[in-house]
Amino acid sequence: MLVTPKIRSNICLNAHPAGCAQEVRRQIEYVKAKKAARAGITSDAELRSDDGPRFVLVLGCSTGYGLASRIAAAFEYGADTIGVSFEKEGTETRGGTPGFYNNMAFDKEAKAAGVNSITINGDAYSHEIKKRVIEEIKKLGKKVDLVVYSLASPVRTDPDTQVMYKSVIKPIGGTYEGKCLDIIAEKLTEAKAEPASEEEIATTVKVMGGADWKLWIDALTDSDCLATGCTTLAYSYIGPELSHAIYRDGTIGEAKKDLEKTARELDSELQNKISGHAYVSVNKGLVTRSSAVIPVISLYLACLFKVMKANGTHEGCIEQMERLFAEKLFAGKEVPLDDKKRIRMDDLELTEEVQKAVVFNMNAVTEENLSEYCDLAGYKHDFLVANGFDAEGVDYSLEVERFDTV
DSSP states (O other): OOOOOOOEETTTTTOOHHHHHHHHHHHHHHHHHHHHHHHHHOGGOOOOOOTTSEHHHHHHHHSSHHHHHHHHHHHHHHEEEEEEEEOOOOOOOOOOHHHHHHHHHHHHHHTTTTEEEEEESSTTTTTHHHHHHHHHHHHHHHOOEEEEEEOOOEEEEEEEEOEEEEEOOSSSSEEEEEEEEEEEEEEEEEEEEEOEEEEEEEEHHHHHHSHHHHHHHHHHHHTOOEEEEEEEEEEEOOOOOOGTTTTTHHHHHHHHHHHHHHHHHHHHHHHHHHOOOOEEEEEEOOOOOGGSSTTTHHHHHHHHHHHHHHOOOOOOOHHHHIIIIIIIISSSSSSOOOSSSEEOOOOOTOHHHHHHHHHHHHHHHOOHHHHHHHHHHHHHHHHHHHOOOTTTTTOTTTTTOSSSOO
């Protein structure tokens, strides 16, 4: 059957297998090209390098920054990887989630390049999956030197109590209102978010804070699965001041602050136990499932992309993760941190020049001049390609015969 995007409330509900695979290959080729440019590499046989990770665990490996991290580790440094994600599998007749196809494509490309990969589909918050990952690490007879924590589920079931917690994206202390960009209809809409209750704040921290990250690192440490000098890394976002009320100072921001607090605690523990480190990388704003419906964020991102592309400084997930690994984490020097011990990959986004231009665009934009002040095409492409649509080189007029392969 022909597969076209099914979009409802600014969320894409389906995925295209061939498009997902093509986007994975594009990211792989980007990383290999950067590796070649940085070090004069000319073949897959030279992928493995002594200046980066050798065995990497990626928790939340199937999309976004997690997938990009796995690609960077495997195809710039030749690292063996274990990836964990919770995806709906495709069948012969029914489609799976984008992450399901991304994982299949990654495993296929890794095998072709002679890089070991193990992908585990299951609830990373559970004790069962932690145990299974540890078993796989033991089977391989080696220790992990990089753990990437990139889980982004809206819900989390506590592995001990079986209580399910749900996260919300809400302001704290007052109602927040702002414009949204409906990228499909190409219209501006008004959105309102009511303030969160104390319970909603607490449950959001339970889901998106640092509690599960610590459980993972403790389990891996206690099982002697981490190599001496192992680094663990989680991802965060701060964003511009105009979005702080809904994001950094809202429920998600409280969770991210908890994540950053956990990083500092884990860093101290790992230094004492295995001479390791724990970091939070603050990344640039990108199109996600949630950003399309958060007041101001969608419009901000569309204006931001317009400005940064004009400046030649725009980065997507793979560009940021390649730069993070090559220029920050594995550059043969001390990792650069801000005053709160965070890696700042949003350095290009939050320059005074960029932010001044973005604010100007946001103030000037109307429905009549959207394309003048917003990167409509770029935003729409990122929105669609995350689900395998609008990928360059894919013939979408061809029918998909099976949904359990790429």
